Amino acid sequence: MKSSTNIISHPISLAILYLLPLLFCIIPLYIKILKHSDLNKKSKKPRLPPGPKPWPIVGSLPQMLANKSTFRWIQNIMNDFDTEITCIQLGNIHVIPVTSPSIAQEILTKQDAIFASRPWNWSNEHVSQGYLTTAITPFGEQWKKMKRVIATELVSPHRLQWLHEKRVEEADNLxxxxxxxxxxxxxxxxxxxxxxxxxGNLVRRLFFNKRYFGNGRQDGGPGAEELEHVEALLNVLKYLFAFSISDYVPLLREFDLDGQKEAMKKATNTIRKYHDPIIEERIHQWKSGTRTHQEDWLDIPVSLKDANNNPLLTMEEIKAQIIELMIATIDNPYNNVEWILSELLNQPELLQKAVEELDNVVGRKKQVQESDIPKLNYVKACVREGFRLHPIVDFIIPHVSVKDTIIANYFIPKGSHVLIRRQGIGQNPRVWDEPLKFKPERHLKKDGSNLNLIELNLRLITFSTGRRSCPGVTLGTTMTVMLFARLVHGFTWCAPSTEPIIDLSECEGDTSKAKPLIALGKPRLPLEVYFN
Structure with a gap:
């Protein structure tokens, strides 16, 4: 696949890029833009947030394509303008990145209804099979329907308790x-x-009541099928969060200039290769009466009925929503824990504090259970610090304004894509003391009361807030804390002699760790605990 950085150097791509003004009838549109600009100057309305001066028609797309990492380019723009809200015009869309907790609160709480929609673009449409899901579907009746199903039927406290044993099985298997x-x-x-x-094991267990699509491995590790499945889920996420030129110039959608369309199709086809036969067979079982009781998450949407006793959801809705839920579940836990352990191995005294808390709360004669989580405040402080300093991607899913509005005394036009920058807020020096230092204790409450991962004042972004907040807060918290706690409680960890100081460099193109963490592990509990 060609990266977006190579597009700008290709002669044909350069020609297409320079011909873009002609494709858009440059003269009349440019006149329209100038008139609009003159009106803005004459009006007393607040101006757009500060940002680079856009080119006619294409905006700042040439600069975006010329930079290897779009999110770092945006980061540099905000640094250059010394601002916590900026405006970057890409094509005819105003992209509004934000790194201020107070501005984020204004967007996600005070004006939540105005910013409750999502972008209409090829990748969102493809993954959601025509906007049939929740997280990436624009605001409307379909989103309301699917959000209601998820909140009341899938991630309710009753359902999460019902699936408790499956989560325990996968923590044990880990x-x-x-x-x-x-x-x-x-x-x-x-x-x-x-x-x-x-x-990957956990989402397959919750949805399909199986750990493996194939035979797996005797040591509990993934087989070829599971490796392929997880890679495809993560690739879908990668391209959902990518900045594609066709997202801002719809007429170029068919050209797939950056190769993202082809890559997305390949990833979703791989996922559906594993999912679709299971889903189709399950629907047939419920229709034929050979299956009559619910055993996993898939049974719930398949068996739901409307007021006329007809299936509430179509097969296409079920298939699309399961993919979306899986990609929403799989990424944060592993990224968070990899970064936390990397940071702790460079500060062994902090790792020891986590070990001591686990020994005091859990002991050394059993493994960590979900019922221990309320008492593991230092462990949860480590997780919060991981979310603050090292989010899986810099941006949450874009919020789209459904009408003109004013934010922080700036004019935000209808159709703007607002990007709440997780790392930008988490590392904001106006918000945090020593923002680049890993300090879990900054999150501990003075009274020692229960700490959770929700951050209502948005000084860091975990599960967001408002209409578009993640409904799976409890599941996401449980998965992340259990992954970290089980690894730290069950094993002694140290850096390999070949890398005594863990490299904390990020990837060039995103905020994930550049090199996978390879650590020396050694069992620290009695033998019977591992096979209890």
């Missing part, structure tokens, strides 16, 4: 998998791989 790698003494463990496939 520990056995790591134990089998280091049971004969210290051994190198790929923490990223372990975390990714804990997440």
């Amino acid at each position: 520990v056995r998998y790591v134990y089998n790698q280091c049971k004969n003494g210290s051994a190198r463990v790929n923490i990223r791989l372990a975390g990714q496939h804990y997440g």
Whole structure:
């Protein structure tokens, strides 16, 4: 696949780019823009947020394409303008990045109704099978319907308790998998791989009541099918959060200039190769009466009925929503835990505090259980600090304004894409003391009361807030804390001698860790605990 950085150097692509003004009938549109600009100057309305001066018609798309990492380019623009809200025009769309908690609150709480929609673009439409889902579907009746199903039927406290044993099975399997790698003494463990496939195993167990699509491995690790499935889920996420030129110039959608369309199709086809036969068979079982009781998450949407006793959801809605829920579940836990352990291995005294808390709360004769989580405040402080400093991607899903409005005394036009920058807020020096330092204790409450991962004042972004907040807060919290706690409680960790100081560099194109964390692990609990 060609990266977006290579597009600008290709002669044909350059020609297409320079011909864009002609495609849009440059003269009449440019006149329209000038008139609009003159009206803005004459009016007393607040101006747009500060930002680079756009080119006619194409805006700042040439600069976006010329930069290897769009999010770092946006980061640099905000730094250059010394602003916590900026405006970057891409095509005819105003993109509004935000790094201020107070401005984010104004958008996501005070004016939540105005910013409750999502972009209409090819990648969102493709993954949601025509906007049939929740998270990436624009505001409307379909979104309301699917949001109601998820909130009341899938992630309610009753349903999460119902699936408790499945979560425990996968936490146990994670520990056995790591134990089998280091049971004969210290051994190198790929923490990223372990975390990714804990997440993959868990979502397959919750939805399909199975850990493996194939035979898996005897040590509890993933087989070829599971590796392919998780890679495809993560690739869908990658391209959903990418900045594609066709998102801002719809007439170029068919050209797939940056190769993202082809890559997205390949990833979704891989996922559907595994999902669709299971879903179709399950629907047939419920229709034929050979299946009459619910065993997993898939059974719930399949068996739901409307007021006329007809299926509430179509097969297409079920297929699309399951993909969306899986990609929404799998990424944060492994990324968070990989970064936390990396930071803690460079500050062993902090890692020891987490170990001591786990030993005091859980003991060394059993494994960590979900019922222990309320008492694990230092562990949760580590998780919060991981979310603050190292989010999986810099932006939450864009919010689209449904009408003109004013934010922080700036004019935000209808149709603007507002990007709340997670890392921008989490590392904002106006908000945090020593923002680049990993300091879990900054999150602890003075009275020692229960700490949770929700941040209502948006000084860091975990599960967001408002109409578009993540409904799976409890599940996301549980998965992340259990992954981290099980690894730290069950094993002694240290940096390999070949890398005594863990490299904390980020990838060039996103905020994930550049190199997978390879740590030396050694069992620290009695043998019977691992196989209880």
